[in-house]
Amino acid sequence: MFQRHRRLRTSSTLRDLVRETQLSVDDLIAPIFVKEAIEGKEEVSSMPGVFQHSLASLEEEIEHILSLGIKAVILFGIPSEKDELGSQAWSDEGIVQQAIAQIKRQAPHLIVIADTCLCEFTSHGHCGLLDGSLVDNDASLQILGKVALSQVKAGADIIAPSNAMDGFVAYIRQVLDEAGFQAIPIMSYSIKFASSYYGPFRDAGESAPAFGDRKTYQMDPANRMEALREAQSDQEEGADFLMVKPALAYLDILRELRQRSSLPLVAYNVSGEYAMIKAAGQNGWIDEKAVVLETLLGMKRAGADLIISYFAKDVASYLQD
Numbered sequence: 001m002f003q004r005h006r007r008l009r010t011s012s013t014l015r016d017l018v019r020e021t022q023l024s025v026d027d028l029i030a031p032i033f034v035k036e037a038i039e040g041k042e043e044v045s046s047m048p049g050v051f052q053h054s055l056a057s058l059e060e061e062i063e064h065i066l067s068l069g070i071k072a073v074i075l076f077g078i079p080s081e082k083d084e085l086g087s088q089a090w091s092d093e094g095i096v097q098q099a100i101a102q103i104k105r106q107a108p109h110l111i112v113i114a115d116t117c118l119c120e121f122t123s124h125g126h127c128g129l130l131d132g133s134l135v136d137n138d139a140s141l142q143i144l145g146k147v148a149l150s151q152v153k154a155g156a157d158i159i160a161p162s163n164a165m166d167g168f169v170a171y172i173r174q175v176l177d178e179a180g181f182q183a184i185p186i187m188s189y190s191i192k193f194a195s196s197y198y199g200p201f202r203d204a205g206e207s208a209p210a211f212g213d214r215k216t217y218q219m220d221p222a223n224r225m226e227a228l229r230e231a232q233s234d235q236e237e238g239a240d241f242l243m244v245k246p247a248l249a250y251l252d253i254l255r256e257l258r259q260r261s262s263l264p265l266v267a268y269n270v271s272g273e274y275a276m277i278k279a280a281g282q283n284g285w286i287d288e289k290a291v292v293l294e295t296l297l298g299m300k301r302a303g304a305d306l307i308i309s310y311f312a313k314d315v316a317s318y319l320q321d
């Protein structure tokens with residue numbers, strides 16, 4: 001006597017009936033890079049198919065995203081002027097603030113998530129303010145609060161702090177609440193590993209650190225228990241979503257977080273994961289479409305409710321077919 005598992009696999013219809021996990025366009029968040037003072041759009045060399053947009057080309061990009069049925073975007077900005085404090089990150093005329101306002105005018109129902117960090121805006125490329133060669137946690141919070149508030153005032157629907165400072169959820173929550181923005185959710189980059197998979201993003205966001213690395217604020221990839229502590233403190237501080245970044249090499253973390261938290265979970269399918277699949281696909285070494293769908297399905301199966309992915313537009317169009 002043995003089990004006949006193959007009974008449930010005999011036809012595609014039957015396989016549809018017993019399928020446990022579905023990928024839907026509602027799961028997708030599309031990242032967008034907006035750059036100040038460029039004409040049109042410029043392709044990111046390490047991320048074929050991903051562009052830095054001007055405010056003019058952004059309009060066309062949003063049109064495309066809407067036509068695919070995608071419901072949320074996350075914005076990253078590249079200013080033309082960077083300084084020690086990252087002051088363009090909280091300027092009311094900053095590139096992100098302008099882009100948010102423009103998108104909300106064009107597509108009021110599209111959810112605009114603002115990434116809240118300083119690395120694209122500081123001359124040193126770190127995610128907070130420096131004290132010597134170290135990032136000063138509490139001084140950085142003061143600035144990040146200002147960034148979040150200016151993004152919300154420009155029209156952002158969700159604030160997504162990615163800076164990996166301790167206490168950023170509590171601090172930003174307090175700043176938003178005091179300004180009357182109690183209804184704005186915080187999507188926390190709760191579990192953010194110091195990963196080599198971020199390489200291509202640094203080309204796209206022009207945000208590589210000028211010296212050192214981010215290992216004093218982002219997490220050691222070896223640490224599982226610490227990751228769970230990070231997520232727990234963000235949840236206690238009032239986060240509305242928890243994120244795991246990167247996704248692919250950290251699906252165990254995602255699964256464990258799923259078992260411990262009832263908050264919506266977000267997986268960030270990062271730039272290096274995109275670049276690897278894209279490169280192999282372009283070389284004809286893998287079936288890109290099939291691998292993309294399988295990869296994102298794996299993130300959902302591990303426990304993600306939402307996926308931030310540079311493949312969002314591709315996946316949305318595959319799902320339409």
Ligand SMILES: [Zn+2]
Binds near residue numbers: 120
């Ligand atoms: Zn950063």
